[in-house]
Amino acid sequence: MEKTVLSVENLWISIRQDKPVVQDISFAICQGTVLGIVGESGSGKTMLCKAILGLLQHQSSVAVTGRVLVNGKDILKISARELQSMRGNEIGVIMQNPMTAFNPLIKIGGHIIETLMAHRTISKQEAYATGIAMLKKMNLPRPEEIMNSYSCSLSGGMLQRIMAAIAMASSPAVLIADEPTTALDVKNQALLLDEIEKIKNEEKPGIVLVSHDLAVIARIADEVAVMKAGKIVEQGQIYQVFEEPVHSYTKELLSARLMGGRRVRC
Ligand SMILES: Nc1ncnc2c1ncn2[C@@H]1O[C@H](COP(=O)(O)OP(=O)(O)OP(=O)(O)O)[C@@H](O)[C@H]1O
Ligand SMILES: [Mg+2]
Known part of the structure; x- marks a missing residue:
């Protein structure tokens, strides 16, 4: 392990x-x-990264x-x-x-x-x-x-x-x-x-x-976490989340990518 x-x-x-x-x-x-x-x-993706880098906790606001x-x-x-x-x-x-x-x-x-x-x-x-x-x-x-x-x-x-x-x-x-x-x-x-x-x-x-x-x-990626409005709404092994998404927002993201030639960004 x-x-x-x-x-x-x-x-x-x-x-x-x-x-x-x-x-x-x-x-x-x-x-x-x-x-x-x-x-x-x-x-909240960047805020999460900044917190991991320790860039936030010493900011007064x-x-x-x-x-x-x-x-x-x-x-x-x-x-x-x-x-x-x-x-x-x-x-x-x-x-x-x-x-x-x-x-x-x-x-x-x-x-x-x-x-x-x-x-x-x-x-x-x-x-x-x-x-x-x-x-x-x-x-x-x-x-x-x-x-x-x-x-x-x-x-x-x-x-x-x-x-x-x-x-x-x-x-x-x-x-x-x-x-x-x-x-x-x-x-x-x-x-x-x-x-x-x-x-x-x-x-x-x-x-x-x-x-x-x-x-x-x-x-x-091996695993993926899907964020919406500050929360992780779905998380799991990549093949599992991409092949069998459970949350409606993940389904939306995946179909936006598959359907629109131009809508490759989520
Ligand atoms: N310095 C700041 N002051 C106030 N609000 C902020 C500040 N920085 C970020 N936010 C707010 O925090 C929330 C999360 O922002 P964040 O930058 O983490 O989003 P993101 O998921 O990285 O977006 P993007 O995909 O556009 O990079 C947003 O609502 C944003 O308006
Ligand atoms: Mg960002």
């Missing part, structure tokens, strides 16, 4: 005392397993209750300092917009070396060599050139794969990917999904993958 790396228990999130945007969400993810999260816009256990440690209870270290070491993240994730004034090599040196006791030269190896592993061509480039000269698809490589630099137990393919064209979507699949099979983190695209979820 694989180890549970992420466990979310009875998570509630409210902003400025309004109606909760996440309501009583619970799930657990084992090593090497991908949980896909789908749901309409505004259903946000109330978060419940538990978010990463390798058994409750993200919601630890100090800001411990959180900082966990975010780099035990939780990796691939964000939606690769263009804003990189400082445009720092070369990609600078980003990679800084991340590696923050997590490992290695020299700058060793970090450079490791960076090159990481980029090669992600099938990125001409890694030396990439190390020497600024983000503005690389495509969104390449930046997204570089972000995946950086996210995995410290072999985190949990990887959060919130709509990682949304800003990419079809070819780059496929390349990034190849990389995520490789990460899943080789490094085996527990992965939370949020996507509007049911085809993305169907390709990568």
Whole structure:
């Protein structure tokens, strides 16, 4: 039996005392397993990811209750300092917009070396060599050139794969990917999904993958949770939920995708 790396228990999130945007969400993810999260816009998917990353509990306007256990440690209870270290070491993240994730004034090599040196006791030269190896592993061509480039000269698809490589630099137990393919064209979507699949099979983190695209979820995820208005309305093994959906909202999502050539987003 694989180890549970992420466990979310009875998570509630409210902003400025309004109606909760996440309501009583619970799930657990084992090593090497991908949980896909789908749901309409505004259903709370990003807020859930932010809570797992520990980005919400220190905000005065946000109330978060419940538990978010990463390798058994409750993200919601630890100090800001411990959180900082966990975010780099035990939780990796691939964000939606690769263009804003990189400082445009720092070369990609600078980003990679800084991340590696923050997590490992290695020299700058060793970090450079490791960076090159990481980029090669992600099938990125001409890694030396990439190390020497600024983000503005690389495509969104390449930046997204570089972000995946950086996210995995410290072999985190949990990887959060919130709509990682949304800003990419079809070819780059496929390349990034190849990389995520490789990460899943080789490094085996527990992965939370949020996507509007049911085809993305169907390709990568083992389990799926369907969110609506802050709640998980249906959750199970991917084949089970996609082949025999029980909740009317899940049926609606699936038929929207199957019926309308244009309605591929839920
Ligand atoms: N900073 C904020 N202040 C107030 N309300 C917010 C804030 N951020 C998000 N919300 C609200 O929280 C709810 C959940 O938003 P969230 O971004 O998690 O949705 P989502 O499922 O990720 O949507 P999308 O698919 O469009 O990315 C929404 O009703 C949104 O309006
Ligand atoms: Mg979102």
